[in-house]
Amino acid sequence: MTSPTADAVAPASAARRTPSPLVKMLGLTAGLGVILVVLLMLFVMPSLKSGAHDLPLGIVGSPSDVSQVEAGLAGSAPDAYDTRTFASEDDLRTAIADREIVGGIVLDGTGVQALVASAGSSAISGTVTATAQALAQADGSLAVVTDVVPLPKADPSGIGIGGLAFPLVFGGIVPAVAFRKVFARSLGWAVTGIAAFSVVGGLIVAGVLAFSFGSIAVASFWPVAAAMALGIGALALALAGLQEAFGGKGFTIGAMIMMFVGNPLAGISTTAAWLPGGLGLVGQLLPPGATGTLVRSAAYFGGTGGLTAALTLAAWVAGGILLLAVGARRRAGREAVAEAAEPMPVAVPA
Incomplete structure (x- = not known):
């Protein structure tokens, strides 16, 4: 048989174990704050950290021109591109259409030509275009941009x-x-x-x-x-x-x-x-x-x-x-x- 003293102690002990309203409020507030931080990291960080990272970029040109461009890219945009050399502009266009690379640069001695695919990504094609323009400006020439796989005219931004x-x-x-x-x-x-x-x-x-x-x-x-x-x-x-x-x-x-x-x-x-x-x-x-x-x-x-x-x-x-x-x-x-x-x-x- 349970003694009256034990019966009296049990409810008191249970009451002591129950968190107070203040503790509950603080705990819930802290938990929701953690969730808010996680959501910010998930929704904001990808955009904040997005950009050119090892994008496969094709280059057509003489060995000396290619080496010069690669050195320039390594200095101005380190880790932005993974450059690959192609024998001709046609090979470069085919690789872009096959999605092997995101774009390319053709050096023909008269200037810089950028080949892009805005249908693949407007952000990436814009970055390749800006890169080609910077290379042309440093060389004192003009950059010509050709969209190999363009977006529809009704939705040019995708x-x-x-x-x-x-x-x-x-x-x-x-x-x-x-x-x-x-x-x-x-x-x-x-x-x-x-x-x-x-x-x-x-x-x-x-x-x-x-x-x-x-x-x-x-x-x-x-x-x-x-x-x-x-x-x-x-x-x-x-x-x-x-x-x-x-x-x-x-x-x-x-x-x-x-x-x-x-x-x-x-x-x-x-x-x-x-x-x-x-x-x-x-x-x-x-x-x-x-x-x-x-x-x-x-x-x-x-x-x-x-x-x-x-x-x-x-x-x-x-x-x-x-x-x-x-x-x-x-x-x-x-x-x-x-x-x-x-x-x-x-x-x-x-």
């Missing part, structure tokens, strides 16, 4: 594709929630609904980009639609799988990673090459960044340079389907155990 990050994340989160809730008891219909929305979403985005914004050519409509559909499906199926396998916590963590890591590190407007190396790689491993790369490749480069991104998205789709299957199997097992634990009805004689 804003259309550059603004896809948030709609893509939103388009992946919403169907994962909506279809799983509506078809809570039917995993097959939920997956079918997500797949159908992915296709419709891809068609809508490609249609707006092609026929409303003019950000892509009409000929690129179907490739861009397919790339967007794959991206939306990869994100939505992954989140639905996390929810099915790990419940609401799994979905919440996955959605936060996509929104607060995948979104700022996607590099859709500038490409991953413009982000600091490690951050750019992380962004490309997540669906938003991989989708941006694939869409840009499909829209302007005939799919060149998009294979890795497509395989990344396919892996996310496969992972999401695997998680859905594992979660459904676990749920079926729990339901079977619960059903077996229910008492059997006892027949009452009449």
Whole structure:
């Protein structure tokens, strides 16, 4: 039997262990402050630290001219470029179109010619142009700029594709929630609904980009639609799988990673090459960044340079389907155990 003294001590001890309102307020304030710092680092630091970092740049010219340019670049823009020598201007143009390099400089003895691809990244093409102009000015000549793969005239800044990050994340989160809730008891219909929305979403985005914004050519409509559909499906199926396998916590963590890591590190407007190396790689491993790369490749480069991104998205789709299957199997097992634990009805004689 518990003594009255022990009964009196227990509530008092519990009261001492309960934090005061002031402590709770200070703890919550500190925790939210840490979250704010993390968000600032994720959303501001990539832009602050972005710039030219080991960008592959081609050079055409005599050995002495090439050596002079490389020395000038090493002094004026250290670590900005990874220079590669090409035998001719045609080879340089082909390498740019194949996305082996971001641009190039041709030295023909009469001046400096810059070859850029604004469709690859306006920021990078502008940097290569500025570099060529600085080289020409130091040599007392003029710089001629040629855009090998230009952006459409209706969207010369590439804003259309550059603004896809948030709609893509939103388009992946919403169907994962909506279809799983509506078809809570039917995993097959939920997956079918997500797949159908992915296709419709891809068609809508490609249609707006092609026929409303003019950000892509009409000929690129179907490739861009397919790339967007794959991206939306990869994100939505992954989140639905996390929810099915790990419940609401799994979905919440996955959605936060996509929104607060995948979104700022996607590099859709500038490409991953413009982000600091490690951050750019992380962004490309997540669906938003991989989708941006694939869409840009499909829209302007005939799919060149998009294979890795497509395989990344396919892996996310496969992972999401695997998680859905594992979660459904676990749920079926729990339901079977619960059903077996229910008492059997006892027949009452009449």
